[in-house]
Structures are given as C-alpha cells and as structure tokens.
C-alpha cells in the first residue's frame with residue numbers, strides 16, 4: 392500500500408517517511424503516514440474500508456454501504472486528518488519549528504468509490520501520492536541540515552517511546568482532578584449519556600455508538616495499569632455493571648482474573664494495528 396509506494400519511489404529532496412507514528416501534543420494522536428522535508432510536512436490518513444463510501448460533514452462521519460445493503464458508520468477521515476494536522480502543527484510549534492503542514496486522505500483500494508462533501512482536502516489513490524508530494528515547492532527550505540536531522544531523530548524517538556507512562560504520574564496530577572465522562576466527537580462536550588446502546592450528547596444532539604472507545608483509551612493513557620469494571624463505570628458515568636462489562640468485552644483488551652476480580656489492560660501497539 393502506501394509504504395510500498397514510498398519504498399519504490401525515489402524523491403530527489405531531503406525527506407523522512409514515518410508510518411504508524413504516535414505522538415503526544417495536547418493529546419495523543421496517531422498519524423498513518425508522515426512525509427516530512429525541510430520545507431513542509433504532509434500527513435496521510437489511509438482508509439482501507441471496502442464498499443461504497445460517503446463522507447458527511449455534520450456530524451463528521453464516514454458511512455459505508457456494502458453490496459449486501461449493510462450500512463455502518465466510521466470516523467470521518469477528513470475530520471481525523473484536519474485534527475491531526477492541527478495537532479502536528481502544535482507538536483512542531485512546541486519545538487520552535489514552523490513548517491507548513493498539508494494533508495491528504497488515501498484510499499487503499501483502487502476500486503473504492505467515495506462521495507465527499509465540498510472540501511479542499513485531497514482524496515488520492517496510492518499511485519497519485521508521489522506526484523501530489525512533488526507539487527509542493529522545495530526552493531526555500533525552512534530548516535537547515537542540522538535542524539532537519541534533529542527533527543527526524545525526535546520523530547523516531549517519539550515513535551519508539553509510544554507506550555507511554557501514565558500522564559497523571561508523569562505530570563503529578565491527582566486522580567480527582569481529572570474530569571471524567573465520554574467526550575462528544577461532534578462538539579467536544581464531556582459527559583455523553585448512554586441509552587439504547589448508544590452515546591447521546593446533551594449539548595449538540597450527536598449520537599455515537601463508539602464514543603466510549605476514546606474514553607477508555609484516554610483512561611489507560613491517563614492512569615495506566617489495570618482497569619476494573621468499577622473504574623470503567625466511574626470514568627464513563629455508567630450505572631450498570633452489565634453495561635460496563637459489555638463495553639469492555641467489545642474492546643479487545645487483555646483480561647486477567649474472573650468475574651468480580653476481572654481487570655483489563657490495553658496494549659497500545661497491537662491495538663493500533665487494528666485501525667481502519
């Protein structure tokens with residue numbers, strides 16, 4: 392796929408390519424592929440979802456219809472990419488680096504059909520990626536050789552160090568100071584309410600069946616270690632043990648113990664591979 396394209400294509404400018412990059416800025420974020428030069432950076436969000444795809448803007452969502460007629464919703468690749476570009480820009484700023492950051496969505500299957508609202512984010516097939524990259528001007532590099540080499544080494548270090556030490560521990564934040572609740576992917580409101588197996592936002596009306604996934608991931612990033620059913624209920628604001636059980640079971644976490652003593656751990660690296 393995209394890694395093959397970068398392996399087989401020789402770019403004339405100085406550059407670095409990173410796949411499955413995990414970085415921390417104001418929050419943790421993951422970049423499918425980063426192409427970086429001393430003049431600019433390009434983030435690629437890769438989608439390998441089969442079927443007929445439609446990206447809608449409000450709420451930001453990717454809707455997939457299979458030939459069988461089955462309809463499912465996914466995170467919007469455009470919203471994901473825009474957010475990643477901003478977070479990466481912040482990541483650079485915090486290192487006193489100012490580079491233009493561009494982005495594109497890449498469709499892994501050449502036969503994918505996709506319909507998109509009016510957006511200036513390009514949607515490409517892998518074979519179009521090299522010529523897309525070559526269009527950006529490289530005449531006036533913003534980083535000298537040493538600064539660029541430093542940046543590449545920082546990126547590869549961040550990459551390797553992904554399995555993070557818990558944020559609360561690293562920054563000595565007391566647990567009670569952490570705001571709990573499921574974040575609305577539509578408007579950012581904290582404290583979505585669960586009913587009928589879905590999460591509902593009381594602020595914007597958005598409904599999302601999978602909003603708890605980010606909350607559970609955040610819990611592991613914040614506190615680390617093992618999550619109990621009780622921890623899950625407290626963090627997600629769920630009353631019933633059964634509900635928390637069902638949610639945790641649906642997240643391919645590593646489990647230990649049985650019944651009341653069961654705990655869950657998240658393995659970030661293996662979990663990352665399952666992304667769509």
Ligand SMILES: [Zn+2]
Nearest residue numbers: 575578592595
């Ligand atoms: Zn909302």
